[in-house]
Amino acid sequence: GDSVTQMEGPVTLSEEAFLTINCTYTATGYPSLFWYVQYPGEGLQLLLKATKADDKGSNKGFEATYRKETTSFHLEKGSVQVSDSAVYFCALSDRGGNQFYFGTGTSLTVIP
């Protein structure tokens, strides 16, 4: 079945460091891919998405490119801030159905 595997955390970075959180997926069709973020005490929020191969999603300095050849959707940011501290979830949606599949989440802490 469809699934998402993402890099385990926790990840701790200094402010202005480069961030990569790896995400790979398994899907039978052509899914859409998402990154959701959960700030402390809040609900999950959509960070960015890509709906087809080679699309790049971007938001708030974060980017991820839908790579069909490597079945990946890695999240990157060139310079993280303390306010980026949160849990990040990679997810895919099954076009043929109505389910979203989430990874286990990666906790990021950015220290000043």
Add this chain to the structure above:
Amino acid sequence: GAGVSQSPRYKVAKRGQDVALRCDPISGHVSLFWYQQALGQGPEFLTYFQNEAQLDKSGLPSDRFFAERPEGSVSTLKIQRTQQEDSAVYLCASSSGTTTNEKLFFGSGTQLSVL
């Protein structure tokens, strides 16, 4: 309302008790999802509504779990005869459309602890 609202925020139940968790989606949102999130895990799909119709309940773990959305807006997730393994955060999400490309709006969840 401004966002998806869930109540109660925390629920403690004794094993064997019945619980009811409420979700108020964003007004006008057609699709409504329930997810279960165990500690340290990602959300796991439970069930999906399109308006008042429950189109997918394949993720409900047992027949003790029941969800409804009778008027196509507010939804209730009911768990009968709660067990310790039911302890988790229950998330509700809604979206304006009916395709899986749509952005999901999540509530803050109900944290259920079964003692």
